[in-house]
Amino acid sequence: MTMMSPPPSPSPSPSLHVGHHHPSPPLLHLTTTITNSQHRTHRLVSPSTNSRTNSTPNTQSPSNSPLHFQLSANNNLYHWNALISKYTKNNLCYEAILAFQHFLQTDHTPDNFTLPCVIKSCIGIQDLGTGLAVHGIAVKLGLISDVYISNALVTMYGKFGYLEDAVKVFDEMPQRNLVTWNSLILGLLENGCFRESIDVFVELLVSEDDLIPDVVTLVTLLPVCGDEKDVLVGRMMQSLAVKLGLYCDTMVQNALMDMYLKCGCMVEAGMILDRNENKNVVSWNSIILGCSKEGEVEQTFQLLRNMQSGRNSVKPDQVTVLNVLKVCLHCSQLLKVKELHGYSIRHGVECDQFVANAFIAAYARCECGSSLCLAENVFNIMKDTSSSSWNALISGYAQNGNPLKAIDLFVKMISLGFKPDWYSIGSLLLACTELKLLRYGKEAHGYVIRNGLETDLHITNSLLSFYIQCEKPLSAKIMFDGLKNKNLVSWNAMITGYSQQKQANEALNLFRTLVSSGIQPNEISVTSVISACTQLCSIRLGKSVHCYTLKNSFTTDIFVNSSIIDMYSKTGCIEASQNVFNQSDKNHIGLWTNLIAAYGIHGNGNEAMKLFYEMQRLNMKPDHFTFISILMACNHGGLVKEGLKIFNEMQTIHGVMPKLEHYACLIDMLGRARRFDDAMLLINEMPEEPDARIWSSLLSSCRVHGNMELGKKVADKLLQLDPNKAENYVLSSNLFASFSKWDDVRIMRQRMKKLKLKKEVGCSWIEFEGKVYNFFAGDKALPDIHDMWRKLENDITRRGYKPETKCVLHELTEDEKVDILRGHSEKLAVSFGLLRARKGVTLRIFKNLRICEDCHNAIKLVSKAVDREIIVRDNKRFHHFRCGHCSCGEYW
Incomplete structure (x- = not known):
């Protein structure tokens, strides 16, 4: 040997x-x-x-x-x-x-x-x-x-x-006897030598010792066949078990079933269970766990019912309940958690500390206010709580919208003598991050240092995320640079933090450092850096990262592919988004949701609708986020009737209760369609109070469609709700200016000045030969670009262009207004692109504010005059200008 x-x-x-x-x-x-x-x-x-x-x-x-x-x-x-x-x-x-x-x-x-x-x-x-x-x-x-x-x-x-x-x-x-062979096989398996153990097993079969494998031999090898996903060897073991007369042994059948489940062969596992005449609790627990891991909710619960039915019924134990709870955690369905909890009580399953903690975690993970109360009820009736019990409850409140309660529970846990670990401190820091409580987070950091916990990488990584999410990137960087044993989670905390805080360049630079340091990034690293490319609207950088994902086999990951679809759509390449989708495994709802959103922001509501119904035909169930995407697509495409129908079906057919985001989409849709009475009726019937986002979109529609009476009421509501945001005063001022209410305009501007709020300056940018060029509204220091626009203006004027001076919301003469319109940032960016880019190359312009009606009309005519596609993305959607037409169909 x-x-x-x-x-x-x-x-x-x-x-x-x-x-x-x-x-x-x-x-x-x-x-x-x-x-x-x-x-x-x-x-x-x-x-x-x-x-x-x-x-x-x-x-x-x-x-x-x-x-x-x-x-x-x-x-x-x-x-x-x-x-x-x-x-x-x-x-x-x-x-x-x-x-x-x-x-x-x-x-x-x-x-x-x-x-x-x-x-x-x-x-x-x-x-x-x-x-x-x-x-x-x-x-x-x-x-x-x-x-x-x-x-x-x-x-x-x-x-x-x-x-x-x-x-x-x-x-x-x-x-040698059979124990000798089994001992060597086990020793090899325990040291990770799977193939060598199979070689020894084959030697046993042909050895001169004239020995026959027994139950121990098979039960030793089969679990590792499952771990190694080697179903061929597992099937060989099954055939051998039949030949040796060992197949009917319950331990062998359980091991075979476990092997098939680990290999993802649910059908074969089910067949073994059906043929097993001596099913025990281990048999049922194995099949239930396998089904639970696959996320099959109804099938898992049906197996639980079958377990106690028939002549050979088996009583579930704590392991059974824990295995079923895994699928409840996967689906986060409150009704299923409650059903299982009631089942375990009715059937006398002892609710020990492990089971109770699991129920607390399951209830806490369901995104529903009442579920946290149920989690706390389980916690309160426990005879002996542990740190794990506290951790589950604290984590639930920290992650599901009640961070203050999480902090209170953490303080109470310490007062009762429980010592917090990395998990509880991580939940505390998450709560502090949600509330942007820098002082509390620093106190937690002090506790970590006083108790010698700063060497725990879990805690250190939580602190990195806390500081960078609380807009203290310098503190996070100092801490990160001082780490001697930083791991990939540390790098990801920084890269993800930079990306989420809109510091895209820092995220990209750190990703480059990570790759050059020899550490292999994972899906989280890649997803975060793709998000950074999306923020920069850089198709060049986005393609580079996409190539990196292809070379390093990341494109099998659903979340990476979803991010790539989102990146291409937001950099103006909807065709590339569709290609990535076509090459992906379509069994994940996130891919469909992102592609529906992609077509939505590009104004192709009909294509988004086709995808929405196609995914349902393939038994893909739309979720909370899917409905946001399709409602936004209907909104951008002017599909009001279809949007209202989907909103109704969301509740009646799919059982998804609308949240504030869904109402915001619908109210914006009704406002754009001038259905102000319906919009206000929906606001009054909403189960929640409308937030600033809803009032802001409605105010914008009032200005566009000239509804001064409602607009004034909405402006008052908006400024009461969020008086410290400059955009709200600008929207109100623009409403008054559109009706020449200059006294009211001055009042808005004085209030802004008093609060030291500044209007965001219009900025457009274009990427050319690896560099990004920014243009700000009113920039006079660009004579060649202004000359270019004058030539373009003369050309499009012959084609029917007339300046929309009503877009200039200032008390000025007509000539002054026309001069201001010429200096809009998107016009400067288009002029630059036409001066620099090769003939026929598509121009991709990005803008931080909504495109005005004058620029929209002008660029539409320019696309025909120069025979070139021009894509403009403003802060709402994309406009594809081709041959004098826009993809929005004049609805934006």
């Missing part, structure tokens, strides 16, 4: 490898070796550190123990073996080895019963030194050929990762 190189050894004495065959020392010397090893082991294995080996050391020495006390000095070999065996069977490994030490000082000689017990105890407390010494004793006494001793040694070397020595002992055995 081929010997493999051993992994890094946990042993303190690697020089004692059996494979080197050191001369066997006398027994008295070995006694000293064992004693010295025991002194080391006793220091390492204490009541507080021994949980890892499941050995609970007894502080009594064997000479003081009750069992040993009954033995006289004339105890024979049988009594010593009984004592050592008793200690070993009761997992008192340290005491067993001490008893063996005393035994060696007698006139008795250990036999093939003594040594396997001692070797097992060496494994129990991870004392390889003593195990090596026992190996030497076996060699000295000529017992090494005994199959029981050799089996124990094979197991020991496998457990310690010394595979070369395990194989050497195995090869030198004159006689």
Whole structure:
């Protein structure tokens, strides 16, 4: 048999490898070796550190123990073996080895019963030194050929990762039994040598030992076939089980079912369950867990019902409930969590701490106010809460809209003596981030430092996210630069933070540093940097990152592909978005939602509608975000009738309750269509109070359609609700200016000045040869560009262009207004593009504000005059100008 190189050894004495065959020392010397090893082991294995080996050391020495006390000095070999065996069977490994030490000082000689017990105890407390010494004793006494001793040694070397020595002992055995083969196979599997273990299994089948694999062999190998997703080997095992008459064994069937579930073969797993006539709770738990992991909600609950029906019903246990809860966590459906909770109570499933904590987490994850109350109810009736219980509740409140409650719970947890861990501190920092409570977050940072927790990377990464999300990027950068052992999560916290805080260039630069440092980015890193490219509206950078994802096989990830679709759509390449969608796995709702949104912002509402109904035909259920996307698409496309129909179906057919975002889409849609009465009726019937976003969109529609009466009321509402936002005063001022209410305009501007608010200056930009060129409204220092626009203006005037001076909301003469219109930023950007770009190349212009009616009409005519496509993205949507027409159909 081929010997493999051993992994890094946990042993303190690697020089004692059996494979080197050191001369066997006398027994008295070995006694000293064992004693010295025991002194080391006793220091390492204490009541507080021994949980890892499941050995609970007894502080009594064997000479003081009750069992040993009954033995006289004339105890024979049988009594010593009984004592050592008793200690070993009761997992008192340290005491067993001490008893063996005393035994060696007698006139008795250990036999093939003594040594396997001692070797097992060496494994129990991870004392390889003593195990090596026992190996030497076996060699000295000529017992090494005994199959029981050799089996124990094979197991020991496998457990310690010394595979070369395990194989050497195995090869030198004159006689092997099935335990020998099973021990070597298990040792190889535990050290990650799956293929080698299969080779050994094949050798077993053809060996001269004339042995037949048993249940233990199959049950040892099948779970690893599942872990390795090797369904072919698993099927071979199934065929062998049938041939050997082992297929009907419940343990084998459970292992086969588990293997198929891990390989994603739900049908085969179900067939094994159906044929199993002796299903036990393990059988049902396995199939339920597999189904739960697949996200099959109804099927998982049906299996739970089937479990207790029929002649061979099985009572669910805590594991059953925990497995079903996994699918509830996946779908975050409150009704299903409540159904399972009631089921577990009715069927007498003990609600221990693990189950209670899981229910708290499940309730807390459901995005519903009442679900948090239910989580707290479970928490309050618990007899013994733990840090995990507190963590689940705190996390629920922090993530679901009640960060103040999360902070209160954290304070209460500490006051009751519970010590917060990385999870609870992370939830606290998340709550502080939501509320932008910099002081509280700094206090948490102080607590971390005082309690020596700053070396915990989980906490450090939470602090990085906190500082950068609270707009303290410099503090985050100083902390990040000072980290000695930063991991990928640390890098992602910074890159994601920069991206979310609209610091796209910093995110890109840090991503470049990450890649150059040799650390492999993951899907989170890539998704964040794609978002940064989207913010910069840089098609060049976006394509570069897309190429990176293709080269590094990230495009199999749904979230990466969704981000790429979004990036291309927001940089004006809707065709590229469609191509990425076509090449992706379409079984994820996020891809459909993003493509629907893409067509929406490009004004192609009909295509968005086709996608919306096509996904339903393919049994894809639209969610909260899908309905936002399709309603926005209807809004931009002027599909009011269709939008109202979908809004109604959202509740009646799909069971999705509308939130503020859905109402905002619908009210904006009605306002753009001049249906102000319907918009106000909907506002009055809403279950929630309208926010500033809703009033802002309605005010904008009032200005566009000249509804001064309603507009004045809406402006008052908006300024009461959000009096510190400059945009709200600008919208109100523009309404008054459109009706020449100059006194009211001056009042708005005075209020802005008093509050030190500034109007956002119009800015447009265009990317050319790898550089981004910015243009600001009214910039006079660009003579060649202004000359270019004058030429274009003369051309389009012959084609019917007339300046829309009503777009200039200032008290000026007509000539002054025309001059201001010429200086609009998008006109400057178009002129620059026509001066620099090659003939026929599509111009892509991006603007921070909504395009005005005059620029829209002018650029539409320019596209025909120069025979070139011009794409303009303002802060609302895209306009594709071709041959004197716009994709918006004059509806924007």
